[in-house]
Amino acid sequence: MSAAAALPPLLATDALSVAFRGASGWMTAVSEVSFTLREGEALALVGESGSGKSVTAMAVARMHAGMAGTRATGTLRWRGRQGEAVDLLALRGEALRRLRGREIAVVFQDPGSALDPLFTIGDQIAETLRHLLGLGRRAAAARAVELLQLVGIPDPIRRAGEYPHQLSGGMRQRAVIALALAGEPRLLIADEPTTALDVTIQAQIMELLRDLQESRGMAMIFVSHDLGLVAEVAHRLCVLYAGQVVEEGTAAEVLAAPRHPYTRALLDCIPSRDGPPPRGIPGLMPNPLAPPPHCRFAERCAMAVPACREAPVPLRDVAPGRRSRCLRWEALA
Amino acid sequence: MTAPIAEGRALVMEFGGPSLLAPRRRPVRAVAGVDIAIRRGEALGLVGESGSGKSTIGRLLLRLARPTAGQVLFDGQEITDVPRPALRPLRRRMQMVFQDPFGSLNPRMAIGTAVAEGIALHGLARGREARDRAAALLHRVGLAPGLHGRRPAALSGGQRQRVAIARALAVEPDFVVADEPVSALDVSVGAEILALLRELRSERGLALLFVSHDLHAVRSLCDRVAVLYLGRVMEEGPADAVLHAPRHPYTRALLSASPGHPGEARGPRIILRGEIPSPAAPPSGCVFRTRCPHALPACAEAVPALRAMGPDRRAACIRDEVMAA
Numbered sequence: 001m002s003a004a005a006a007l008p009p010l011l012a013t014d015a016l017s018v019a020f021r022g023a024s025g026w027m028t029a030v031s032e033v034s035f036t037l038r039e040g041e042a043l044a045l046v047g048e049s050g051s052g053k054s055v056t057a058m059a060v061a062r063m064h065a066g067m068a069g070t071r072a073t074g075t076l077r078w079r080g081r082q083g084e085a086v087d088l089l090a091l092r093g094e095a096l097r098r099l100r101g102r103e104i105a106v107v108f109q110d111p112g113s114a115l116d117p118l119f120t121i122g123d124q125i126a127e128t129l130r131h132l133l134g135l136g137r138r139a140a141a142a143r144a145v146e147l148l149q150l151v152g153i154p155d156p157i158r159r160a161g162e163y164p165h166q167l168s169g170g171m172r173q174r175a176v177i178a179l180a181l182a183g184e185p186r187l188l189i190a191d192e193p194t195t196a197l198d199v200t201i202q203a204q205i206m207e208l209l210r211d212l213q214e215s216r217g218m219a220m221i222f223v224s225h226d227l228g229l230v231a232e233v234a235h236r237l238c239v240l241y242a243g244q245v246v247e248e249g250t251a252a253e254v255l256a257a258p259r260h261p262y263t264r265a266l267l268d269c270i271p272s273r274d275g276p277p278p279r280g281i282p283g284l285m286p287n288p289l290a291p292p293p294h295c296r297f298a299e300r301c302a303m304a305v306p307a308c309r310e311a312p313v314p315l316r317d318v319a320p321g322r323r324s325r326c327l328r329w330e331a332l333a
Numbered sequence: 334m335t336a337p338i339a340e341g342r343a344l345v346m347e348f349g350g351p352s353l354l355a356p357r358r359r360p361v362r363a364v365a366g367v368d369i370a371i372r373r374g375e376a377l378g379l380v381g382e383s384g385s386g387k388s389t390i391g392r393l394l395l396r397l398a399r400p401t402a403g404q405v406l407f408d409g410q411e412i413t414d415v416p417r418p419a420l421r422p423l424r425r426r427m428q429m430v431f432q433d434p435f436g437s438l439n440p441r442m443a444i445g446t447a448v449a450e451g452i453a454l455h456g457l458a459r460g461r462e463a464r465d466r467a468a469a470l471l472h473r474v475g476l477a478p479g480l481h482g483r484r485p486a487a488l489s490g491g492q493r494q495r496v497a498i499a500r501a502l503a504v505e506p507d508f509v510v511a512d513e514p515v516s517a518l519d520v521s522v523g524a525e526i527l528a529l530l531r532e533l534r535s536e537r538g539l540a541l542l543f544v545s546h547d548l549h550a551v552r553s554l555c556d557r558v559a560v561l562y563l564g565r566v567m568e569e570g571p572a573d574a575v576l577h578a579p580r581h582p583y584t585r586a587l588l589s590a591s592p593g594h595p596g597e598a599r600g601p602r603i604i605l606r607g608e609i610p611s612p613a614a615p616p617s618g619c620v621f622r623t624r625c626p627h628a629l630p631a632c633a634e635a636v637p638a639l640r641a642m643g644p645d646r647r648a649a650c651i652r653d654e655v656m657a658a
Contacts, residue, residue, distance in 0.1 A: 049519050168608050170608060198546070199382060199546060200382060200586060200605045200624075201608070207604055225519065228593050267596070269523075270594045271553040271593070272594040278524035279528050280522060281524070
């Protein structure tokens, strides 16, 4: 770990913003997100609908590249395989295609949409292997079966010959993970990968992701709305609200002692054995495309004071490796 | 003990099955012999994963579907075979809240009108009085008067679920089935809706069947819980007792797999292997045995009976020595 720590991080995002063009001009969906990610590290982007967690993750994967009406600004600095610094936002054409799958792979919530219904699971993985790694037909087919085995699909030789509709939801998600691993990516982005699954199957997929991430030393960005689930995989957390990071730190610290009232309130929404039943958070999240010009959580915050409604609140260091976007973070300590 | 407001006896529900074109097709047994009773004023949580039959049981108890076998009783009266028109007077007393309120609200009708319509339809009030009652109820569920003229599309998901709850309660029912009412909502909004249901239930002495995949949500709302797997009840009892000390291996595994509050110790992790079998071809004997870490050969032989396991508790497992530990 000490040798890896001496290297620059695998990914450093600095003031990453994503804007969409609407009827009345550019509107910012995510503003100035900054974080770093090392090999072997799992970062969770946590938030509710409209928080910008998926938009941030998709911007890292450059999914918006070439999409009209979408603009990503800021810096995404990647450490290439030879240690060279790569500006991900500047990648175009072939370099961008090499990034996807080889460097960064994505697993989505709905495994159905990532698989082509007309091809067998084995053929889809083999095709990806030939494209990404230049393997020959036979080598690719053999490697596809190995990958299916790696992700815990029983009887992988037979399963390789099946079509997506013949697999259960859990098995489809395993196949999608096998597909994502085909190019031996250094960063795996998992966007709510278990939301569509039953809870006992979710537990299996979480175990698989954790094992793969640890055994392969991959970096992972795990996107979720569920703080309980996130606690199972993430080393670090970024909590997002209405398009901004409101709190960041190690998972253990943030969950044990939040330094932002939104994180606190979100934790209080989860029923616990001994605590009072949750009350929820009154009010609505402001539209992140047209946010108020001050603390975005102020309207729903039980701790808000007049100063919270006067000016934007910056994200500040509150302890080593911990940041909070709250004027009153000390009142939570 | 008060008589149950809603009751199902030996309920069986099959879908599909042989037809002219597919004479050998096996029926899917969504509910495979379930006894269930919701007492007056009680909230029962019905928990299970896909294919457990939890939603089907809710529909059977409301007679939105007719069981293949078994009996449905409402307030002591058997309604299993009562034809639809004759059910009309009972409909007012039993209501349903769905997961997706968008699907159950008329997109062209202002929400105040939609709630007033239910009141007028059941002859509880008409005209101005119906509208006033609707407004009072919408206000009670947390929708300010300024919103009452809006259509569903102009509301957030949580607000729409509040409308659905108001509409169900407008006719003053004795029994409400809420089928996954918060699973489409954000955590902070879902918790608010659960809190609202909790308040309304105690205010109105409502009996509630809360259908959910989420054991933790059940704990925060329900008095009792029944855990289903492949159309059968695995365990039932007081929610606190079942969730503190489950007596069935499936409940234990489900509890272990549910993330819950990150600050809370979760005990040893149990990760079930394999998949939920198809309800069209359930395992012999105990339906859970193919994934059960404690299964014995005997578990394949006979369907285990739901047996008493302490006051008001029953579980369907023959491995007493494992489960008492």
